Amino acid sequence: MFSVVATAVRFYVLPDADTLSATHPAASEVGMTSTTRTTSGGTAPLPRAILSTHGLTKAFDGFRAVDEVDLAVAEGTVHALVGPNGAGKTTLFNLLTGFLPASAGRIEVAGQDITGLPPEKVARLGVARSFQVTSLFPAVTARAHLELALQAGTDLGRRFWRSDRLLARFTGRARELLDQVGLAERAEAPAGSLPYGQKRALELALALALDPRVLLLDEPTAGMGLEDVDRTVALVDRIRAGRTVVLVEHNMSVVGSLADTVTVLQRGRVLVEGAYRTVRSDPRVVEAYLGAGVA
Amino acid sequence: MILALLDRLGARPAWLRWGLLAAGLVSVLGLPWVLYPPVAADILCWGLFAVAFDLLLGHAGLLSFGHAAFWGTSAYATGLIAIHAGVPFPLAVAGGAVAAAVVAVPIGLLAVRRSGIYFAMVTLAFAQMIYFIANQWGDLTGGENGLQGIPREVPGLDLSDSFVYYYAALPLVLAGLFAAWRIVHSPFGRVVAAIRDNPARARALGYSVDRYKVVVFTVSAFLSGLAGGLYAVNHGFASLQEVYWTTSGKVVVMTVLGGIGTLWGSLLGAAAVVRLEDWLSTSGFDEVGIVTGSLFILVVLLFRRGIWGTVSYLLQRRRAAGAGMRSAESGNGTVRDPAAGDRPEPSLVKEP
Ligand SMILES: Nc1ncnc2c1ncn2[C@@H]1O[C@H](COP(=O)(O)OP(=O)(O)OP(=O)(O)O)[C@@H](O)[C@H]1O
Ligand SMILES: [Mg+2]
DSSP states (O other), X not given: OHHHHHHHHHHHTHHHHTOOTTTSOOSOSSSOOSSOOOOOOSSSOOOOEEEEEEEEEEEETTEEEEEEEEEEEETTOEEEEEOSTTSSHHHHHHHHTTSSOOSEEEEEETTEEOTTOOHHHHHHTTEEEOOSSOOOOTTSBHHHHHHHHHHTTSSGGGOTTSOXXXXXXXXXXXXXXXXXXTOGGGTTSBGXXXXXXXXXXXXXXXXXXXXXXXXEEESTTTTOOHHHHHHHHHHHHHXXXXXXXXXXXXXXXXXXXXXXXXXXXXXXXXXXXXXXXXXXXOHHHIIIIIHHHHO | OHHHHHHHTTTSOXXXXXXXXXXXXXXXXXXXXXXXXXXXXXXXXXXXXXXXXXXXXXXXXXXXXXXHHHHHHHHHHHHHHHHHHOOOHHHHHHHHHHHHHHHHHHHHHHHTTSOTHHHHHHHHHHHHHHHHHHHHOHHHHOGGGOXXXXXXXXXXXXXXXXXXXXXXXXXXXXXXXXXXHHHHTSHHHHHHHHHHHOHHHHHHTTOOHHHHHHHHHHHHHHHHHHHHHHHHHHHTOBOGGGGSHHHHHHHHHHHHHHOTTOSTHHHHHHHHHHHHHHHHHHTTOOOHHHHHHHHHHHHHHHOTTHHHHHHHHHHHHHHHHHHHHHHHHTTOOOOOOIIIIISOOOOSOOOO
């Protein structure tokens, strides 16, 4: 009997205690006012780091995919993470979001140590991610995807005795999000039937639906047509208000138009960090990566 | 059954929906007229058990190979409550179902750490432990002899006739079926289905995957317990058979035969297996297990969608073909819809 009560308590009571949902209403409102925005003009004194890593390392059988990375992402900025294939960008995202355990080092979000937290707790702390390899529910419609994401910020998920018609309360917001990413027409299409570019857009909308403080986007424009890339850039520019964006991106014009700060990774290590203009002309970077594409 | 039909047929035309609903209602109400009533009641019990099992296998994607633990725990607990407390049988059965749920929580907590075939192994191991306990604890369970003389009582009703018992048990079974349907179509059910299809994405959205699995596991055990208790009362005794691994296997066969993830298909699968076994044993054939085992292999090899799944697949394909022609005429091209027949065949075990 005790164990039943204990589990029920764990499931039905605790989630609220370990969420910051009280201070961070997940996407129930249209406005994005949950965090105070620090305007990043570039000249203003540096805002505090909302996300930072300290000696963060991930070794796969001795191979260091991420090697003693010290990263400080300033609140309210768009921070790009670039580097050649295999540099460790996605691995770093997996570490930041708890999908991989770190071999060494620490991760902090707003001063709180989150090293070792499971992905769902990291998400509930307001750190949302998109996946480089699109990760959706193929049989579920685009609209229902967003309802699922919006529902995550409430305790509806525990109501197994209620009708799922309750989710109708999220439909309006879901449609807004679909509209933002250009999927308004495809609301009722199962995700599996969407063409690649639209899957990417839905992937982005899912992360946005969580109304995160920190948004980690892993190559959001990869494989998109020019038009979709432009729309995505405009979208990220719009939704950056009130939040921090960490962006992995190979497209340098996207990086150039969005990023306040760029960190270049190479073989798991930070090669250079700074403003886009300085980074792209840095000889080491030119040599390692950027030269051909940008100069 | 009734609500079942409503559910699966949600996307179908109203006349078909109501037609099937009426057919389901008539067959459930008429069953003890056409079948030997104790067998009809067995179909009810196994049907609920298989639906509870499909809630876990089809909707949460978790293959338990130890569900006899919950069916059997409740059979014994129901029997003991009915014998010693002398309460009306629905109360005893409710107590049995609670006992099954209590047993399920620690098993679930440990099992959900594994997935795929390893999950099945952990549940099997625990079920064998329950079997061992039931066998050893002869003072309580009657050991090899089983727990005899379970009364079936409700004040003001004479339930000695199995025909009457069928209708007394029916509301509980319908309540259990309704609960399963309700859970699948709840906000909770949406999360569970999402976890089944893509656990990593569900976690990235902030859902505690393991907690949801434990809850759905426990609910499935509770409903299995409801079924097991009604079964014990139907027969007036509970035996080691109820906690034996073959019982776990039988419910897998029923659900797979009916159609994984169809919920109501499990009722058909249960009815078919119970009928078949009854027919085999009355015609003097002893090796019932061989037949159900072969049936299982046939279904898994040739007939993955099961009865309900195959029928609705064919229906939807016809409809999709019709819709395709129409949209081709209007120049829209066809839109693939995974919900309408493109859904892949279900598999028993999803590898981690
Ligand atoms: N689970 C794993 N096991 C072993 N090695 C891995 C694993 N995940 C990544 N790696 C290796 O770590 C290195 C970094 O991979 P990662 O995916 O982080 O690169 P990336 O910077 O995201 O590259 P891309 O631009 O191609 O996405 C690669 O050499 C990769 O092979
Ligand atoms: Mg990558």
